[in-house]
Amino acid sequence: MTKKDEKNLQQVLDKIASMDEPRRGVMRRVHEVIVAAAPELKPRIWYGMPAYAKSASTPALISLRNDELMNLSLTEKAAxxxxxxxxxxxxxxxxxxxxxxxxxxxRIGEIVRAAVR
Structure with a gap:
């Protein structure tokens, strides 16, 4: 893992840690499921949200939002x-x-694996 990857991962973990419970615990677990399903993805902040891309310099494939409802979404760069x-x-x-x-x-694991094909 590069220094940039480590910094990006820490920013994602910090973003999740700043959320109120019980959402913090849910989002932490969603992060763990995403990383386990596609360990090749690199966590990073994308438009202020936790996101996951193939590298630190490529567009995000998956993002998480914590609005009125929590959201897992695929970007147009996903499969x-x-x-x-x-x-x-x-x-x-x-x-x-x-x-x-x-x-x-x-199901999140399936979605993530399909998105990175």
């Missing part, structure tokens, strides 16, 4: 494909959450 079926050409790219359970953590 996004149309959903098909009833959703036709719509591409799923954002998910809102209030808490985590095993199924949600597993």
């Amino acid at each position: 996004i494909e149309p959903a098909g079926g009833r959703d036709g050409l719509l591409s799923p790219s954002a998910w809102y959450l209030e808490d985590l359970d095993e199924a949600t953590e597993a």
Whole structure:
């Protein structure tokens, strides 16, 4: 890990640490799930939000928001494909959450792995 990667990771951890509970704990766990699902991603701050990219100098693929609802989203640089079926050409790219359970953590892992293909 480069010094820049270490600095960026610390900024992401600091951003998450500045959140109020219980969101801080949820976002910390989402961060852990993302890093475990795609260890090649580099955490960094992107537009003031925790985000994850292939390198410190490439656009973010995944971001986290802590607004009225917490949000996991994919950027246009992620591997996004149309959903098909009833959703036709719509591409799923954002998910809102209030808490985590095993199924949600597993789904986040799937989303992250698909985004970095």
